[in-house]
Amino acid sequence: MSSRRIAAISGLLLVALSAGASPAWAQKGPIKIGFLTQMTGGGAAVGKDMSNGFMMSLEEIGSQIAGRKVQAIIEDTQGDPAQALTRLRKLVESDQVHAVAGIFLANEGYALAPKVDEYGIPTVWAVVSADDLTQRKPTKWAVRTGWTSSQPNHPFGEYVTKTLGYKRIVTIAMDYAFGWEQVGGFQRTFEENGGQIVQKLWPPLGTTDFGPFLAQIKRDADAVFAVMVAASALRFPKQYQDAGLKARLPLIGGGTSFDEFVLPSLGDEAIGAISPLIYSAAIDTPMNRRFVKEFRTKYGKVPGYYGEASYSAGRWIAEAAKAVGGGVEGKEKFLSALKKVELPDAPRGPIKLDAYGNPIQNIYVRKVEKKDGELWNTVIHTFPNVSQFWNYKPEVFLKQPVYDRNYPACKYC
Amino acid sequence: MKLALLPIIRAAVPAMIFFLLLVAPPFLSSFLLTLVTQALIYAIVAMSLDIILGYTGLASLGHAAYFGLGAYSVGILATRYGAGFGITLPAGVFLALAVAAIFGLVALRATGVYFLMITLALGMVVWGLAHRWVTVTQGDNGISAIPRPDLGLPWSLALSIPFYYFALAGFFIAFWILRTIVRSPFGQTLVGIRESESRMRTLGYHVWLHKYIGFVIAGGVAGFAGVLWAYYNGFVSPVELQLATSVEVLLMVALGGRATLIGPALGAAIIVFLKNLVSVYTHRWLLILGAVYILTIVYAPEGILGAIKWRPKKVKPKTVGVEDLTEGEIGGSV
Numbered sequence: 001m002s003s004r005r006i007a008a009i010s011g012l013l014l015v016a017l018s019a020g021a022s023p024a025w026a027q028k029g030p031i032k033i034g035f036l037t038q039m040t041g042g043g044a045a046v047g048k049d050m051s052n053g054f055m056m057s058l059e060e061i062g063s064q065i066a067g068r069k070v071q072a073i074i075e076d077t078q079g080d081p082a083q084a085l086t087r088l089r090k091l092v093e094s095d096q097v098h099a100v101a102g103i104f105l106a107n108e109g110y111a112l113a114p115k116v117d118e119y120g121i122p123t124v125w126a127v128v129s130a131d132d133l134t135q136r137k138p139t140k141w142a143v144r145t146g147w148t149s150s151q152p153n154h155p156f157g158e159y160v161t162k163t164l165g166y167k168r169i170v171t172i173a174m175d176y177a178f179g180w181e182q183v184g185g186f187q188r189t190f191e192e193n194g195g196q197i198v199q200k201l202w203p204p205l206g207t208t209d210f211g212p213f214l215a216q217i218k219r220d221a222d223a224v225f226a227v228m229v230a231a232s233a234l235r236f237p238k239q240y241q242d243a244g245l246k247a248r249l250p251l252i253g254g255g256t257s258f259d260e261f262v263l264p265s266l267g268d269e270a271i272g273a274i275s276p277l278i279y280s281a282a283i284d285t286p287m288n289r290r291f292v293k294e295f296r297t298k299y300g301k302v303p304g305y306y307g308e309a310s311y312s313a314g315r316w317i318a319e320a321a322k323a324v325g326g327g328v329e330g331k332e333k334f335l336s337a338l339k340k341v342e343l344p345d346a347p348r349g350p351i352k353l354d355a356y357g358n359p360i361q362n363i364y365v366r367k368v369e370k371k372d373g374e375l376w377n378t379v380i381h382t383f384p385n386v387s388q389f390w391n392y393k394p395e396v397f398l399k400q401p402v403y404d405r406n407y408p409a410c411k412y413c
Numbered sequence: 414m415k416l417a418l419l420p421i422i423r424a425a426v427p428a429m430i431f432f433l434l435l436v437a438p439p440f441l442s443s444f445l446l447t448l449v450t451q452a453l454i455y456a457i458v459a460m461s462l463d464i465i466l467g468y469t470g471l472a473s474l475g476h477a478a479y480f481g482l483g484a485y486s487v488g489i490l491a492t493r494y495g496a497g498f499g500i501t502l503p504a505g506v507f508l509a510l511a512v513a514a515i516f517g518l519v520a521l522r523a524t525g526v527y528f529l530m531i532t533l534a535l536g537m538v539v540w541g542l543a544h545r546w547v548t549v550t551q552g553d554n555g556i557s558a559i560p561r562p563d564l565g566l567p568w569s570l571a572l573s574i575p576f577y578y579f580a581l582a583g584f585f586i587a588f589w590i591l592r593t594i595v596r597s598p599f600g601q602t603l604v605g606i607r608e609s610e611s612r613m614r615t616l617g618y619h620v621w622l623h624k625y626i627g628f629v630i631a632g633g634v635a636g637f638a639g640v641l642w643a644y645y646n647g648f649v650s651p652v653e654l655q656l657a658t659s660v661e662v663l664l665m666v667a668l669g670g671r672a673t674l675i676g677p678a679l680g681a682a683i684i685v686f687l688k689n690l691v692s693v694y695t696h697r698w699l700l701i702l703g704a705v706y707i708l709t710i711v712y713a714p715e716g717i718l719g720a721i722k723w724r725p726k727k728v729k730p731k732t733v734g735v736e737d738l739t740e741g742e743i744g745g746s747v
Binding site for chain 1: 558645652689
């Protein structure tokens with residue numbers, strides 16, 4: 001049975017249970033939320049974590065907000081921006097949802113953004129982290145509850161020079177916007193604090209054999225900063241170790257290289273890797289311990305940031321809907337409520353939005369360690385309340401181009 | 414009796430379909446209408462591929478490249494230079510034609526599986542360009558916020574019904590062009606080449622040139638569809654050019670019926686609707702799509718239209734006339 005079907009049925013059951021509970025909105029039907037993610041193809045496992053996290057947030061509140069039942073409609077984007085657009089059309093025109101959430105890939109986000117504004121549909125970017133969605137090309141009708149790709153790497157660049165003491169670093173990152181923005185953010189603060197990026201390697205997206213790239217790595221560096229995703233993240237650490245590099249050059253990286261999504265499939269080769277992200281399943285707060293336990297009981301795995309981000313997005317929407325007393329039909333009011341929400345107790349820690357609609361949140365520096373036979377991202381340092389602009393003035397920050405393959409330029413290569 | 418009625422049915426069915434397409438919009442929900450629009454645009458690509466796959470017998474795995482080139486022309490010209498339809502349309506079609514003209518020189522050295530592999534590789538070249546030439550194409554992020562064209566009509570194409578008629582007009586034009594081509598002596602020569610290249614050569618036809626021209630025309634028409642597609646979505650990304658898109662178009666042609674023109678259009682419609690309507694009910698929709706393909710290959714290897722189409726028993730090759738070879742095989746079926 002599809003999760004959509006489950007959602008529909010659980011929604012119906014709730015209607016039966018709550019019949020007559022709140023006549024105010026009864027005639028208007030349920031609050032409908034469309035959730036867009038990838039359910040088939042390469043990113044299907046991520047999509048599953050996302051929809052699980054999102055559904056969990058709704059189940060916790062009994063799929064009910066301000067006396068109105070909530071109906072989630074999960075749609076499959078297939079990882080294709082054109083298909084994501086078609087699904088958005090369906091959600092808005094055919095299902096007439098009141099809000100849209102989700103989205104995994106940057107190109108899906110960029111494809112949907114103009115359409116979101118055209119429809120005027122309140123939207124929550126849960127996972128998609130393309131910098132410009134809340135920087136140079138902001139969407140009027142959307143807020144982001146996830147992160148920007150460069151956000152964790154600004155503080156991390158500083159941490160690596162000051163605390164870890166590495167001065168010369170080789171970067172190896174997937175050759176697309178997500179990789180560029182992570183490396184760009186890292187390079188900027190790293191070099192401003194006296195570090196030097198001495199080499200930048202860009203394996204194409206989907207690379208699984210890193211042999212040719214590992215052979216090129218300059219051996220006189222202090223460490224290697226890797227940005228991997230999905231299948232590449234699974235294979236890279238092992239090949240890095242097999243190439244005899246682990247003993248010589250410590251491996252650090254972008255958060256997705258070692259997040260909880262890939263950790264269970266990694267072996268001891270990942271131990272010791274240090275990376276920053278907005279979340280770690282090992283965050284030691286009562287809220288997160290509860291979240292991890294429940295997620296694990298329900299779905300049989302430790303939540304990664306995809307699950308957490310989608311869960312928090314669900315709670316975000318619920319808070320906003322509560323703030324307008326369930327009157328989500330008033331779109332303008334609903335949108336401004338979405339912009340005002342603050343979650344002091346999300347699993348990842350407190351979240352509130354900046355003026356550009358991106359979260360100000362903690363960034364965790366995490367180290368992969370083995371506990372009870374499992375790999376965990378132990379938090380070794382926390383940067384509290386980090387904005388997407390780090391310590392820079394937003395106006396100044398926005399004047400420079402978005403990070404890409406050649407920006408910032410590699411001065412020390 | 415049956416024989417006498419058939420031409421009428423053959424003429425009546427497409428006429429009815431066209432009539433339905435003309436009057437349908439007010440009866441469809443806006444979402445269904447966008448799906449039909451999508452199907453019409455994909456139908457153009459599928460029909461253009463039919464020229465090389467169905468009529469000439471060359472399976473290409475790089476057809477999405479021309480589709481994408483058309484779409485990217487619009488994306489780049491409209492967002493960077495604010496170019497209108499009067500510029501983007503010729504630019505998109507011309508770029509697709511030009512690239513097809515270059516690629517054709519390379520690809521048509523080979524036939525069969527080698528042709529397949531070369532077209533695949535060339536398609537990947539264009540995909541790689543879209544992916545990596547970030548300053549122009551914005552890479553993986555794609556080009557967004559492409560405005561709908563302003564044709565100076567009283568109806569804004571930003572609305573779904575006027576845009577539907579816009580796409581429908583494009584579909585009719587493409588269909589008319591392609592049908593004229595396949596019915597022309599040129600088109601019949603292509604069929605002759607498909608059936609026996611050596612025989613056509615012996616008869617004095619310039620086989621390579623015919624294939625080349627067919628290949629270039631198909632590329633141009635796919636580019637035209639790409640132009641419409643970019644306006645339809647307001648967005649273009651390397652996904653439009655990737656191998657999966659080429660394969661999907663190939664399947665549309667195979668599913669609907671090769672060398673029928675209307676068959677690939679039907680195949681396009683079926684796949685677009687399967688993708689979008691079945692997936693509403695189950696996330697396992699790919700299984701269903703797979704089953705449809707397998708059933709088609711097993712029970713209707715000539716595609717849906719091929720299965721229902723009345724065709725005369727193969728004419729015994731008693732003589733070597735071209736007319737004999739092409740009888741009952743060509744566009745007359747439409």
